[in-house]
Amino acid sequence: MGTRAATVRRMKPRVLITRHVYPAAIPILQEHCVVDYQDRYEVMDEAQLSKKLQLADGVVCQLTDPMTRAVIESAPKLRVISQIAVGIDNIDVQAATERKIAVTNTPGVLTEATADLTFALLLAAARKLPTAERFLRDGKWQRWDVDLLCGGDVHGQTIGIVGLGRIGQAVARRAKGFSMRVLYASRNSAPPEVEQELGAMRVPLDALLRESDFVSLHVPLTDATRHMISIQQLCQMKRSAILINTARGPIVDELAMTAALEEGLIGGAALDVFEDEPNVPDDLLALPNVILLPHIGSAVTSVRSLMCAIAARDCAAIFSGEGPEHLVNPEVMA
Numbered sequence: 093m094g095t096r097a098a099t100v101r102r103m104k105p106r107v108l109i110t111r112h113v114y115p116a117a118i119p120i121l122q123e124h125c126v127v128d129y130q131d132r133y134e135v136m137d138e139a140q141l142s143k144k145l146q147l148a149d150g151v152v153c154q155l156t157d158p159m160t161r162a163v164i165e166s167a168p169k170l171r172v173i174s175q176i177a178v179g180i181d182n183i184d185v186q187a188a189t190e191r192k193i194a195v196t197n198t199p200g201v202l203t204e205a206t207a208d209l210t211f212a213l214l215l216a217a218a219r220k221l222p223t224a225e226r227f228l229r230d231g232k233w234q235r236w237d238v239d240l241l242c243g244g245d246v247h248g249q250t251i252g253i254v255g256l257g258r259i260g261q262a263v264a265r266r267a268k269g270f271s272m273r274v275l276y277a278s279r280n281s282a283p284p285e286v287e288q289e290l291g292a293m294r295v296p297l298d299a300l301l302r303e304s305d306f307v308s309l310h311v312p313l314t315d316a317t318r319h320m321i322s323i324q325q326l327c328q329m330k331r332s333a334i335l336i337n338t339a340r341g342p343i344v345d346e347l348a349m350t351a352a353l354e355e356g357l358i359g360g361a362a363l364d365v366f367e368d369e370p371n372v373p374d375d376l377l378a379l380p381n382v383i384l385l386p387h388i389g390s391a392v393t394s395v396r397s398l399m400c401a402i403a404a405r406d407c408a409a410i411f412s413g414e415g416p417e418h419l420v421n422p423e424v425m426a
């Protein structure tokens with residue numbers, strides 16, 4: 093009996109879950125796979141990941157995990173990398189594709205939550221909410237004053253959305269509800285019906301930067317978008333403008349942004365993501381005109397639980413033969 097169970101276990105594909113996940117993921121994987129669940133919050137480095145992947149046919153990973161070429165090439169049996177996130181910049185997709193390893197992610201399910209967080213940042217920055225709350229908690233509130241903690245308007249202002257994809261469009265929908273003018277910059281135009289529904293106008297990035305009161309970033313991190321916002325772009329923005337980044341830290345040149353904030357070249361920044369997470373430079377921490385969050389764009393319990401389940405389902409689908417729903421590199425199936 094024991095020997096038979098061991099044989100069945102041997103025949104099932106083995107899947108590594110690199111870090112703690114919502115429990116929904118586990119039974120989905122167990123139906124088809126033997127699960128090596130690393131139920132902890134620590135992040136494995138490349139060497140530890142490579143070691144753990146020696147026997148793995150699949151991996152359910154997170155944006156913290158360095159799925160580099162070296163790691164991928166050192167995993168002899170790997171057939172699928174399922175990421176619990178939409179962004180996949182921690183995965184060398186090219187290296188995976190060369191090895192015919194499927195890469196999956198979790199788009200869509202987190203769109204509204206991330207757009208909500210983006211708009212929360214926009215409102216909080218415009219109306220100085222963190223400063224106002226700190227002022228009250230510090231016991232500084234003496235009375236109502238006509239010029240106490242006054243911020244800027246949101247309604248009727250111009251928002252510039254860089255990358256009008258799923259999240260960019262969801263942000264535009266919220267902006268429309270606030271009677272904002274919506275500009276966007278993308279490599280391709282959105283379909284005319286989408287532009288019409290959102291009241292969004294496509295303009296070159298330079299024009300967007302010049303005209304916007306709020307600039308909100310929603311492009312993926314790629315070679316083309318790394319430091320897309322650097323000193324040259326920051327200099328084009330209005331001195332009162334607020335930069336919002338809920339996409340990826342390295343899309344913005346953090347040193348240049350810090351200098352721009354220090355020099356008053358832009359009015360403020362509201363950031364959920366950083367160049368070297370979880371490290372936030374002291375110079376940025378010291379600035380009064382920034383809001384800083386620890387990468388919580390999609391951090392809604394129901395959303396994160398679904399993300400875990402979706403990643404697990406797509407990982408298992410490679411082994412059950414059903415085919416994954418969110419395949420990043422469909423060429424591996426050819």
Ligand code: NAP
Nearest residue numbers: 179255256257258259278279280311312316338339389390
């Ligand atoms: P998406 O639907 O693929 O949208 C990305 C948009 O960026 C597309 O419209 C694309 O349009 C545009 N784009 C890509 N490369 C570009 C370039 N070089 N120049 C200009 N535009 C470019 O992705 P999404 O689901 O909205 O997610 C966007 C990103 O948000 C993710 O990749 C992830 O990094 C980040 N994110 C962060 C959090 C968080 O917790 N803070 C949560 C979720 C997602 P074109 O191809 O037409 O240019």
Ligand code: GLV
Nearest residue numbers: 176177178179390
């Ligand atoms: C979060 O940052 C994601 O890409 O899903």
